[in-house]
Amino acid sequence: MTALWKSWERAVVPLFILVAWEIVSRSGLLPAALLPPPTVVLHAWGDWVFGFDETAQGNSGRWLADALSSAVRVAAGYGIAAVSGILLGIAIGWWRWVERTVEPTIQMLRPVPPVSWIPLAIIWFGIANKPAIFLVFLGAFFPVLMNTIHGVKTADRNLIRAASMMGATEQQLLRHVVFPAALPSIFAGLRIGIGAAWMLTVTAEMVAVKSGLGYVLWDSYYFLRYDLVLASMASIGLLGYATDGLIKLLMSAALHWQHGSTLQSREG
Amino acid sequence: MASIELKNITKIFRDAKRKRDLLAIDDVSLTVERNQFLCLLGSSGCGKSTLLNMIAGFEKPTGGSVTVGGKPVDGPGADRGMVFQQANLMPWLPVWENVAFHLRLKGWRKADRRAAAQEYIDMVGLQGFENHYPAELSGGMSQRVGIARALLLNPQVILMDEPFAALDAQTKMDMQEELVAIWQKQRCTIVFVTHSVDEALVLGTQVAVLTSRPGRVRELIDLDLPRPRDITGQQFNDHKRHILNLIREEGMQQRREAKADPVPAGRQGAAA
Numbered sequence: 001m002t003a004l005w006k007s008w009e010r011a012v013v014p015l016f017i018l019v020a021w022e023i024v025s026r027s028g029l030l031p032a033a034l035l036p037p038p039t040v041v042l043h044a045w046g047d048w049v050f051g052f053d054e055t056a057q058g059n060s061g062r063w064l065a066d067a068l069s070s071a072v073r074v075a076a077g078y079g080i081a082a083v084s085g086i087l088l089g090i091a092i093g094w095w096r097w098v099e100r101t102v103e104p105t106i107q108m109l110r111p112v113p114p115v116s117w118i119p120l121a122i123i124w125f126g127i128a129n130k131p132a133i134f135l136v137f138l139g140a141f142f143p144v145l146m147n148t149i150h151g152v153k154t155a156d157r158n159l160i161r162a163a164s165m166m167g168a169t170e171q172q173l174l175r176h177v178v179f180p181a182a183l184p185s186i187f188a189g190l191r192i193g194i195g196a197a198w199m200l201t202v203t204a205e206m207v208a209v210k211s212g213l214g215y216v217l218w219d220s221y222y223f224l225r226y227d228l229v230l231a232s233m234a235s236i237g238l239l240g241y242a243t244d245g246l247i248k249l250l251m252s253a254a255l256h257w258q259h260g261s262t263l264q265s266r267e268g
Numbered sequence: 269m270a271s272i273e274l275k276n277i278t279k280i281f282r283d284a285k286r287k288r289d290l291l292a293i294d295d296v297s298l299t300v301e302r303n304q305f306l307c308l309l310g311s312s313g314c315g316k317s318t319l320l321n322m323i324a325g326f327e328k329p330t331g332g333s334v335t336v337g338g339k340p341v342d343g344p345g346a347d348r349g350m351v352f353q354q355a356n357l358m359p360w361l362p363v364w365e366n367v368a369f370h371l372r373l374k375g376w377r378k379a380d381r382r383a384a385a386q387e388y389i390d391m392v393g394l395q396g397f398e399n400h401y402p403a404e405l406s407g408g409m410s411q412r413v414g415i416a417r418a419l420l421l422n423p424q425v426i427l428m429d430e431p432f433a434a435l436d437a438q439t440k441m442d443m444q445e446e447l448v449a450i451w452q453k454q455r456c457t458i459v460f461v462t463h464s465v466d467e468a469l470v471l472g473t474q475v476a477v478l479t480s481r482p483g484r485v486r487e488l489i490d491l492d493l494p495r496p497r498d499i500t501g502q503q504f505n506d507h508k509r510h511i512l513n514l515i516r517e518e519g520m521q522q523r524r525e526a527k528a529d530p531v532p533a534g535r536q537g538a539a540a
Contacts, residue, residue, distance in 0.1 A: 162356040166370040167346035257360040
């Protein structure tokens with residue numbers, strides 16, 4: 001009984017919202033065109049995915065291609081951000097001279113919203129994948145970087161002493177002690193970064209790209225297809241949730257040594 | 269040949285808050301012969317851990333020289349294994365990987381590391397816990413891993429910084445017994461820092477009684493008590509009485525000086 005309840009637990013809130021939404025939009029409080037009920041959205045979404053009755057018109061049956069082109073941009077930008085954020089973060093956290101020379105610049109760039117780079121991104125990279133990847137990189141880079149720096153700086157000094165007692169060189173300290181010690185923080189940064197990555201892919205697609213979920217969202221808005229707007233939003237949410245789940249999976253594999261010793265490790 | 273030689277060591281700490289220099293260690297000279305078990309005995313703040321850290325290479329003396337096996341110490345190295353007060357195990361590695369961490373640094377293959385670690389895991393009695401993570405171990409077991417890790421270095425000297433201070437009385441006694449057995453078997457030189465008179469007398473072949481602020485060697489006592497040591501025996505108690513008297517005298521002298529000089533002798537920068 002409790003097991004059955006547990007498996008339904010995470011569906012309770014979404015189901016409640018869907019039911020309430022259906023009731024509100026069918027009640028006539030708002031014109032139906034402005035807030036299409038979930039059943040209508042689901043219908044349009046279904047056609048967008050499977051292409052059964054052309055409800056989604058030109059988008060009918062094209063969902064997988066749209067989702068894939070968004071996902072590729074996320075993967076590319078996020079991958080570059082993760083690798084460079086971790087490497088630079090370790091360098092800044094470990095060497096004081098790197099921190100002194102690089103950090104002020106980074107901290108000045110950080111508060112600049114990634115979205116404000118769009119004009120430059122378009123003139124530099126044109127209208128295609130590149131400006132979107134650049135924006136995704138900007139969005140994911142800083143969370144990864146900041147959390148890596150934090151993780152390196154809070155690494156236990158005594159572990160470094162223990163490793164140097166066993167003859168570790170500086171490079172070995174970084175690889176065998178500092179990096180694994182910083183890993184819990186690095187994963188926190190990676191999880192924040194993946195959210196930012198999706199937000200910025202969609203933003204870029206609304207402005208600078210002619211494909212992907214964000215493009216469909218903005219295009220549908222021009223054609224007053226709010227059911228498709230909502231379906232795009234839901235698709236982005238679902239894909240974001242799935243990628244975060246993927247990172248959580250990776251995290252629990254990499255941090256299995258924390259099993260049973262932290263609150264997080266009790267998560268289901 | 270002397271294994272460890274400390275010559276005229278002084279250490280001055282800068283007390284940043286009170287803006288003055290603090291003489292923590294004043295002209296300490298000690299020679300530890302090969303296969304000796306030297307206990308540095310003193311109260312907290314006497315500089316005994318600082319001395320140990322100098323032999324380990326974590327700290328540099330302000331004056332004087334430290335040599336191990338004839339070579340001057342210029343940094344930490346695998347020729348001197350250290351067991352810390354907290355075990356300081358890598359929490360992301362299982363027991364056997366922690367024990368074999370040195371071999372990981374040397375680029376050994378996994379199977380070879382695993383095989384090499386087993387000998388030392390057996391030696392400290394941790395069979396069956398090879399794949400446990402540090403978070404799953406008790407304090408005593410963690411210290412055993414720390415000892416096995418130091419032994420695997422096969423070092424000339426093993427430095428121990430109050431490794432049993434956080435353990436309960438029963439576990440502490442077991443660990444002391446095992447340490448003596450390991451030392452007898454491995455034939456290595458051990459320098460062991462402690463604040464417990466009993467512990468020093470149970471373990472050492474020599475006890476250096478240190479005084480506080482500044483740290484000096486008050487007396488170096490050679491112990492020729494038979495092992496296993498009888499902590500209720502006549503000889504043991506004679507030594508204990510003698511050391512306790514030294515400590516008491518020292519305390520009285522400090523209180524007299526404190527009265528004469530109303531500025532309190534502050535705590536040192538590094539806890540000893």
